[in-house]
Amino acid sequence: MLLGRAVQHLLSYVSPAANSNAVQFPTVSFLSDWQVLGPFQIGTREATWGADPLERLGGFRALEYNNASTFRSSLAANGTIGWSNLTARVPIPDVFSATAELNVSFPEIDWQGLRDVYGWAAYQWQAWARGQIVVQGDETEFLELYTPQILEFWVDNVHYFGGDFYDFRRVPVTLRLSPGIHRLDVRLLRDVRAMGGVGHPDMQIKLDLVRRVSQGLSVVTQSGGSYVLLSDFIGEGASLASPYASVVLRNDGIHDVEVTGIHINANVGRVELLSPAIRIVAGQTRPVAFRIRTLPPNGQSPARGSIFINFQYRVDGEDEDQTLTASVQPRIVSAGKPHKVTFMHPGGIVSYAILRPPSQKAIESARANQAFPIFLNLHGAGVDVDSDVAKEVMDPLPDLQAWVLIPTGGTNWSGDDWHAWGFADVEAAVEMIEDWIQRFDWKGPGVDVNKWLVAGHSNGGQGTWYALTHRPDKIFAAAPISGYSSIQNYVPYTFSHVADPGRTAIKDAALLSYKHELLLSNTKDIPILQQHGGADDNVPAYHSRLMSQLIQEAGADSDYFEVPGEGHYWDGVYTTEPLTDFYERQIALEAASVKGAPLNLREFSVVAANPGDTGPKHGVEVLQLATPGQIGRIDVVFDPLTLACIIRTTNMRMFRLPPYFRDCSFVQVDNQDISTIFKPSTAPDTLSRASGQWEISSQQALQDPSQPPPRLGRQLGPLDSILRTHGAFSIVQHSPQTAPIALQISRNLHQYFAADTSITTSYSTALNSTGNIISLAINETLPPSSAYPDFPIQIRSGNVFIRGPNNIPTLIPHIEGRGLAAVFLRPLPDERLELVVWGVDEASLSVAARLVPMITGTGVPDFVVMNREVLWKGLEGVSAMGFLGNAWEVSSNSFIAG
Template sequence: MLGSRILTLITQYSVGLQQAVGFGKGDVDANVQPIYQFSEEWQVLGPFQIGTREAIWGADPLELHGGFRALEYDEKATFKSSLAFNATVHWATVQARLSDPRQTQQASVDLSISFPDIDWRSLQVVYGWPALQWQGWARGEIFVQQGVGEISLALNVEHILEFWVDGKHYFGGDFYGYGNAATTLHLQPGRHRIDVRLVRDVRRDGANSDPNVDIRLRMQGQGALVQAVLPETNGGYNPYTGVLISDIVGDANGPFASPYASVTLRNDAQLDAHIYDIEANHNQCEVESIEPLPSILVAGQTRPFTFRIACVPPAVGHSPLRITFRYHLGDGQLTRAVYAYALPPVRDLYAPQKVTHRHPSGIVSYAVLRPPSQHAHCERGSNISAPVLLALHGAGLEADGDLVRHALDDLPDVCAWTLFPTGVTPWSSDDWHTWGFADVEAAIAAIPRWIEQVGWEGPGVDVDRWVVMGHSNGGQGVWYALTHRPDKIIAAAALSGYSSIQNYVPPTFWRTADPGKVGIVQSAMNSYRHELLLENAKGIPILQQHGEDDDNVPPYHSRLLSQMIDQAGAESDYFELPGKPHWWDGVMSTDRVKHFLRWHLNTGGPALENAPVNLRKFTVVSSGQDTMTKHGVEILQLANPGQLGKIHVEFDPLTQACLISDSNMRSFRIPPWFQDCSFIEIRGQRISVSERTGSIVVKQSDGTWADSNTMPGLPPRQGAQLGAMDAILRSQGGLIITHLSQAAQHTALQISRNLYQYFRADTKLTGRYEDAKAANGSTLITLAIGTDLPSTTNSAVNVFHNRLEVFDKDLQMIHAYPTRDHLAAVWVRPLPDERLELVVWGADDEGLDIAARLVPMLSGTGQPDFIVADKTMLWKGVEGTLALGYFDAWWKVSRNAYFT
């Protein structure tokens, strides 16, 4: 939550190092060597084929030769590649652009790498955008000047997924260029090799005719041990500050829009830091830590620290607010301090303003909120509760940037609470899905607290009635909202949105794998397949708008969905604007969009009566990766995960009966209003419904349905535990990473960094497994090597002695894998209170490194509930897996699992 990029506080130590060798800012001596620098010449090998987001699975052909790290530059050497003439590629060298650390107090290197000899055009003509993606490697060096001793460097790697430094592997990197979490290196004087994997991604880099990759590596010497992380840009933050804090409302004497705030700290020391106190400016502001103190910041870790703040007006004056954190290192008691500064803007009561809130995981996020204007046209009177107008931004944008904040300035009169959620990151974390949409719902829930905080006297808010709109990736987010939260939505406008992640840049160039394996990986992304879920949108007014000349999201996506909406029995109004590109000023407020929003907001929209005589018939479709509710009918559990589930309800006007048919159902909820039916029938079986609470019905082993009140209970896997492996992102109480050996610590830190980099998630690192397992509400990520892993009786995958075993629902062993070198596995297993544990296991250190690749990070990668693999996955990709599949509602291996 600290903007799209970061820059650590410049310390007296780093300045002192420069002055010690004879230069400082504004005093450059060309004959003096910098303390640290990158090499100017880099060695490059590529390009090789890669599919969309496939690199998570390895799929690096050089791993067949021991990996790029095992190769030495040889201009005569050749390597096979499906992209190149004669199926052959060679080594090459490129010259990089270097910064001057004597002036900038940091060192950076910029590389722009392309392969103009490849006939990209002919590949694209046949295969489309997937053919403009490639992978390769680049090798350079980091120089540390002799005589300065060991130096600590914070390394940021923009647009890089993985790299090696001196033979040590770092996976996760910074694929989107967020700059949230640097890697701390401790280097001795001399030369240090760095190998960088290059992965071109059309969604990130665009569909250029000469598809290049631009990367930047940036390192800064660290003297202070704990750093407050500062943004480079003002996206999401005041440019003066390293504090995520709400705007001040009204005038300088007004309150904060919300009391929640956050500062991100990074520990560059080689000892753990214990944060034991936090305070703000004396006699002006008070702060209260949300997390109990002391709190541990592990060596090399980046974490957000959350707190509440309240100030005596005016909160800002001639000087900024200062937040002080006090800590000590290791077992020592020497007190140190780190400072972060905030200068919150003052916003008019009716202006778009930044409001912070708690994400369900416990972190502090923010949204931009615009209350109903004094001139809003609310036709139902001044005592109404206005709906929420959700405006979802596109990829790479911050909600607090001017492009988003002022996108709806041309609509000041709508009767709505206009909300621009951030989704936690500029890419909305996971494309407005599990983690990102949880942030949307948390922002909506925060509006009543804003009303109380600022003493609002205008229209109230109806947090259960939404009009949702979005552009580009936000337009795709509209389709997610329509298909996953239909009972909340009174109208929707999808502007230049793509239909699904699989259809945008298809996985055409993934390495060939057994279709049984590919099917499981693809089904793990069923919640992104909006084309298959459109029946949920029936009855909701939809506006589609797209520019005819859009070369970012082709209008085909909206045309396709317009057709499929019609085929699903729903309706949309589709407008394609001649000559318009992907983005133009006013794209969010064209005349048709204005009319649509005013019609559904200023009139309050049609009121839906939940009664069968009005509904006639409808269908609820679920991917099984989220509970799904339409008209109160809620799909709870599927019989076979990885396949879609459906419930079709039809009201018979002659008998006034409600007739239900199902597909792939284990359990679902029937709402109380079904009492209005003369009788309820599920595939010929009549059932009754509780008048007050409705009923949950469960399919029994003989195929009949029974009320859950008459049975021992629902199958155990339910609620937040549903879905594929990314269900861990539904954490309601934070994330704890526990490593069961010292050898797993590096990988644990890497996973922690990745979760902060891509989700800004907070993680606690510990070696105390039982304490972590008992933590209330927390999701647990457990790293184990060999026989370190404690077995459980409620998991279908366990490690016993010298083998990994998988069991079926009758506790009969399906498969056993001897714990040979480099065997890897990752799977979810249940904890009490709908919590989850993700086990990341390796037979040895290298096996653990392979398994850690599969911890959810980037959207569009498709990890099911369990995966077993070995070293061949690093070059074969999905085909290198030995087993993968799902667990059913009883936490047993489902029948569609795959075993080699």
């Protein structure tokens, strides 16, 4: 019956009047008949933990359509839902592509009633949809499947996790489908942050299948062109703004390839790969970075005509090199205009930002040897900063005495909402300006890379709050515009599956760095102007009103300006009269300040949720917390009469004091006089607490080889600290069965962060690299930690052994039929990290791999041990989770069942 409908479906594409000799059947198509099961409740960003109630029944893939079946759902009247039918819009396919468009809604659900009580959280739901792909003909088809807004799906019996939740279209899944009918099961997740909270909570899904012609190495294309990242050419001489460039390549062959060389147009200049050899395993996508050394202008501008980039590569098992060509049409921008500049992200990829140098008028009004600050503009979610709208937002203010910088954060969604990966991109973009100045032999004012005026809209407004609370010493003024206060407050986690408070508290603690409301003490003495549209239905004005209240309660202050009748965005939102006056006044005040003058210090506080992402306040910097996963605080009071400096700490293990504290008559920390232990030096002093007393630490003490390695810097923080890599990620396959998961993780890291990964079976090669490592292991194949063999989490005979707080041992056993999986961080030298992704079998490994950082807001701590029950219970299916301390011990606030 189904095959008959498929044939009728294909015949319907043939016009009756068509000449039979000219008829071409589409090779691949979607059927229009779909079956839907849902909706079920789902919490904010909960899907990575599983939380699919159908998994208790073996998963949607195990269920067959039955219009008489009912399933329990908290969203529906009488608490039950059933199957429904859906007719997809299936445009007539051509020989190269096919599309299915689904409009999924559940009008029988009282959405408005739920929202009236629970707010936007009630507009989030999950469901499954089943369709068919028909492959016509006698040959296997090689296809790309694009899945915007989809996180998880099955094709026949193969599971895919990661998808393309934000519609980047960067890395589609490639399929090889034999002739016949293939089942496609798609998990639908309606997410308010990604899809909105206004109107009816429907989902519009558009799935695309594209026929692949090449099955070897190819250049990834986007919007009809090669995915080539190249700086703009500037001015009449058409000088390249930056030498760094990259091309995204994908290996769709069955053998690995190695890129060994690169060539470019002779009139453009010389070119070199940034890595001598780049290995791209079968099925992998990688950005290949290179450097262009342009020739000086010689009458023939290198920017005239296309640039052709030729890659030399060799396929494993073949003796001869092959060539692959990517092309790009260069863009010439007038001098002084906003333009694209590339630079190296710490993660080893080429990123870019939009830079507007100071105007001629600003240059003429500058003092001799003046260094201008940076006006940092953080974009909102989904915004392409290379679009005219984004580049031109500051055009009404052409003569600011500042370097205007608009970073990407890594992607249009700023990687991870301007946090670990996205903010590393910001800081790399800031450092790029000095390279730009040197490259163009700039004669105007220099740049002060440590003085920022930060403004951002929407998600960029949230990013502005992050910058304020995590880099207070760099920011002299800030303007959060229509920004939400925190991820947790934007769309509450109300509808998440019920879980033990011991587990939920750890998940919440893993998100503390996102909870800006708790960190506002760091903003004291920084001028802040908040602006919000009074009629904003995307980010309600409540967020800015709340932050203006909480800032005062934290002992800081801000000015708040609400624009009546305006929504989330309007033309001129960045340059309203209050904002314009604020920018110009704060830049002028900064220019007039005396550099190197002594600090006029009053009492202040430093608050840190994670020292790994928190910079100093007035030079005082948190280095380690006593208990991770809890807020740490340093309160400093200066007595103007006695010149005493009084410090009180909360949850503090190690911190740094700047040299000016030696000018105090005495320094007291937690009622202990430490003046006598200061060293005669101009360097900062590092204080650490041991046996209840504060003492000056030395680097030798911090690196005592007889003790576990100290956890410092980039190693600190929950699981997403793995994103602070310096170099490409190394994904190590410790057993051959891990290969599909290695590709999945590689694909997801590139899809969501534009990151680069090297997939290898050699642990030693990965250890000798510069980047962080992701180790994939099944059962007994995980080697011991190279930096700490006695690490407190071990795999023993397929079970997980944890040496918990007070050295109490716990064995979490593998129970047949339930599986066992774990993810946890381990130390490497030079502040590097290893993320272990382990499963007792292949199915369990796929459960663990879901928690590798991908989309923000999931709240994964330093370690998690779980079984298959997480797939339907969510967090409640976790057996152990928690934090690792300053010596890599399991923290006392961790949760270990049993």
